[in-house]
Amino acid sequence: MDDDMDDHPEPRDGAVVLGAGVAGLLAARVLAERFDRVTVVERDELPDSGPAFRPGVPQSRHAHVLWSKGVDLIEDLLPGTTARLLAGGAVLLDLPRDFLWLSPADWFLPVHGARALLGSRELLDRTLRGQVLRDARIRVRARCTATGLVAAADGRSVAGVELRSGERLPARLVVDATGRTSRAPDWLAALGHPVPATTRYDSRLGYSSRYYAVPPDPARRWRGMYVQGRPDSPRGGVLVPLDGDRWLATLIGNGDHAPPTAQEEFLGFARSLRSPALHDALRDAQPLSSPVGFRNTANERRHYERLEHAPDGFLVLGDAACRFNPVYGHGMTVAALAADALRGELRTLSPREVPGAVRRIQRSTAAAGRDGLADRHERGPALSADRRPATGPHHPDHAALHVPSDRRRQRRPGRGRPLLRGTVPVRDAGHPAGPGHDAPRPVPLAPAGRPAHHPVPGPPRAAGGLGRAG
Ligand SMILES: Cc1cc2nc3c(=O)[nH]c(=O)nc-3n(C[C@H](O)[C@H](O)[C@H](O)COP(=O)(O)OP(=O)(O)OC[C@H]3O[C@@H](n4cnc5c(N)ncnc54)[C@H](O)[C@@H]3O)c2cc1C
Known part of the structure; x- marks a missing residue:
């Protein structure tokens, strides 16, 4: 079921989601409401037999x-x-x-x-995958590593994704949900696009x-x-x-x-x-x-939502865009909030309109996480240790955990x-x-x-x- 290596050509009209983690699966579910074909590209093998550890999600071995x-x-x-x-x-x-x-x-x-x-991350991922793949419009290609973006002829848009095998998957929309190891800034730079500014707070x-x-x-x-x-x-x-x-x-x-x-x-x-x-x-x-x-474990936000000249047809979601100090236990909920915001934006768009609307969508998905979670922390005492920049001398307060002391x-x-x-x-x-x-x-x-x-x-x-x- 999981490893769909069928030989249907990927239609240019489809959407491609990179990463079958929580953010990628939820995004695929939402995109299938607008696109006839959504292909999820996943680097790992995706065992069908039941919940199992995957090297692409090493954090699953820690409490979620x-x-x-x-x-x-x-x-x-x-x-x-x-x-x-x-x-x-x-x-x-x-x-x-x-x-x-x-x-x-x-x-x-x-x-x-x-x-x-509360349950294992492996159970959650396996269950979500099973639920998402019940939709016949969504296919997953396991053991496929994305290595870059494909530029459209106009030079302004992303027209697909390149795989390690050398294959190119054309797509109207590419969503990067490859998590904390995302290479999207390098991929954008390789096509001559600006890269996002990063905000990082590290409580070590x-x-x-x-x-x-x-x-x-x-x-x-x-x-x-x-x-x-x-x-x-x-x-x-x-x-x-x-x-x-x-x-x-x-x-x-x-x-x-x-x-x-x-x-x-x-x-x-x-x-x-x-x-x-x-x-x-x-x-x-x-x-x-x-x-x-x-x-x-640092809080790190890559501000794709602030890019003035980002290419059409490319979105970044989940930990790839914004990851939190895990002690707050918020990453998966932020992924769900972003999927919900994406769903709201897509309601008024036809598939043809989506690539040109990505900047608005990126702002909306970023705001969903920021308004719901991050800014609450950043306004309150809870993140006082994390708010200090990642650089600089170690201050005793860095040792503070995440609640008011x-x-x-x-x-x-x-x-x-x-x-x-x-x-x-x-x-x-x-x-x-x-x-x-x-x-x-x-x-x-x-x-x-x-x-x-x-x-x-x-x-x-x-x-x-x-x-x-x-
Ligand atoms: C130690 C720790 C504890 C945490 N605890 C919690 C918690 O209690 N509650 C909570 O809500 N969140 C928690 N989080 C955060 C949570 O794990 C993530 O926010 C959540 O997994 C969503 O991430 P994601 O889907 O963006 O990325 P991931 O779940 O990391 O998935 C990324 C996927 O992309 C794949 N991939 C990577 N590169 C490529 C590529 N080039 N091509 C194809 N596929 C690729 C990976 O194999 C993986 O399947 C914790 C994080 C850590 C590190």
Whole structure:
């Protein structure tokens, strides 16, 4: 099903999408509403047998959260996707209600906050692919690497894409959704077009992740765990449930606090977090893999939307245009927001009009991500560390993780009772308050120092045990 190497010539009228990740698949789904033929070009092999790791999506080995806005947008584009994901073993949780969550101030109470879908990235990608390819207008060509753009005779437009094999695929519209390794600036430069300016903020965040079998424990009342860092203890960790009765444990730290990838050091780092809760949960769990790291985590936006003289017929979506520090968990939702914006723009255009409208579309897709997510961060304290330019000396604040660390900011005036305003709504990825949507709400914290609402079974292993939260 996935590997369509049929010999139909690609019609010049069709659209070609580069990359079968979340952004590419959702774009293909939307483009098929306007184009008779949409071809998705993917470098990797796309196994049909079930969810499987792909080298083109190395981030799949690290915890991925799909916030409710993303879930709803994907469901709207591809009805039945959520049910298929749940049938495959993913879970829809309410955070912080279903988590043990230590915020920079204290433990959250188990109250309704925001919905999130948790499951393996492999399951999500495989499910989305299956859903998208039900549309006969969409074909995928796996094991095909795009290596450049083909210029039209007028010199102003893109007329197709070049593959490593030397083959050229003609297209009315080419969409680059090749993710963080996108070569689009080089491709544009090779055709004599200007390249986009880049904004980059780097908090030097590192990830290290490892799969575990979930140890059976009927008394366990939480489904996942999040121990956040803060400037005086800039290490964190998250434990998410995955399909296949697995946990994925992702350890997080900035700069010199980046977590280790050596097997024997993984648990030691987990023990050094502000609470030993995550370490204690993993201590007797059976590891299913070695730890793997991820370091290239800067926020980076390539401003294709600002190009005055971009060629007609070429769009850039997803991480290829705008990638976030992964700790916000927003990349997939931004891809869905951009697909939704693309859909809105295409409604009023005929296929012939699309190539000439790409600058407007690019502005609209960029705004969808910016308005929904990025600017919220950039306006608020959450991104204070990331807002500093990538260059320059390492400042201790760079070690700050992603939520306000100033407890005063979180206190309700006159009551001295901390509330964490903003964290969950901001993480809920631009979900507008309105009917059926999760409205931003303050999330109360537990009495100082104890996740008393969710007793974790077993004796405390250190002084203060699970209640110790520095
Ligand atoms: C460590 C980490 C954790 C993250 N956690 C979250 C999270 O919790 N929640 C969230 O929403 N987002 C998260 N993200 C972001 C998320 O992974 C991406 O935003 C999301 O995958 C959308 O990316 P994409 O489709 O643009 O690119 P990708 O998913 O990276 O897909 C790009 C595709 O293009 C293919 N490709 C590349 N080059 C070529 C070529 N030349 N020719 C053909 N095909 C090519 C690749 O093989 C791949 O299939 C995280 C990212 C990282 C790095």
